[in-house]
Ligand SMILES: Nc1ncnc2c1ncn2[C@@H]1O[C@H](COP(=O)(O)OP(=O)(O)OP(=O)(O)O)[C@@H](O)[C@H]1O
């Protein structure tokens with residue numbers, strides 16, 4: 001069962017026409033009950049997934065650039081403008097966890113190197129080797145294998161660094177962690193593979209309400225399946241319109 005049970009907007013939030021209230025489901029307000037250890041947000045580019053994940057992470061006091069509670073390092077954006085309008089309901093309340101956004105992973109690796117220069121033991125938690133000296137995918141998996149033990153893991157497009165094979169490995173790690181009853185994942189993804197994760201609750205951010213969807217009905221799965229079955233046909237149409 002998930003520790004974080006409900007994510008909702010506080011009634012009476014500002015009806016402004018500025019970001020992030022311009023995002024339809026945020027402007028309208030929502031209450032989202034979570035029923036699975038793995039929640040996956042899926043939706044078009046710009047539909048508000050990262051904005052929501054950042055606000056949840058900020059509310060958990062995880063640094064919005066990525067990292068756990070004790071990680072602090074420079075990043076252009078230090079807080080989420082939306083966190084104050086958000087309410088999280090927990091049972092039990094947990095404080096451990098991690099927020100990872102693929103785009104700022106480089107900053108995080110630099111931060112780990114900086115700390116490790118004072119504390120060599122710390123690198124053991126990241127595979128015993130600077131994250132900068134591992135490939136993008138290797139360093140992601142190092143983090144998943146060595147650092148992720150328990151807590152709430154908020155991951156924005158974790159697939160960005162991972163080959164299809166490594167996405168399978170990643171899902172096995174998720175499975176092991178959730179089976180132990182010590183971990184909950186909240187993920188935003190465009191990966192058709194991650195969307196298939198068994199038992200995940202898939203929530204669409206398209207439209208003005210957050211809605212639970214069957215992963216098989218998502219555009220991501222439908223298009224990937226159809227495209228791979230007949231890429232030539234797609235390219236013929238795509239290039240014919242030029
Ligand atoms: N700091 C900001 N100030 C103003 N608008 C923003 C800001 N960050 C994001 N937006 C806008 O808010 C909308 C949602 O952005 P967000 O990054 O949450 O989308 P997303 O669903 O994560 O997209 P993607 O799939 O491309 O990662 C977009 O239209 C974006 O341009």
Ligand SMILES: [Mg+2]
Nearest residue numbers: 049050051156
């Ligand atoms: Mg995003």
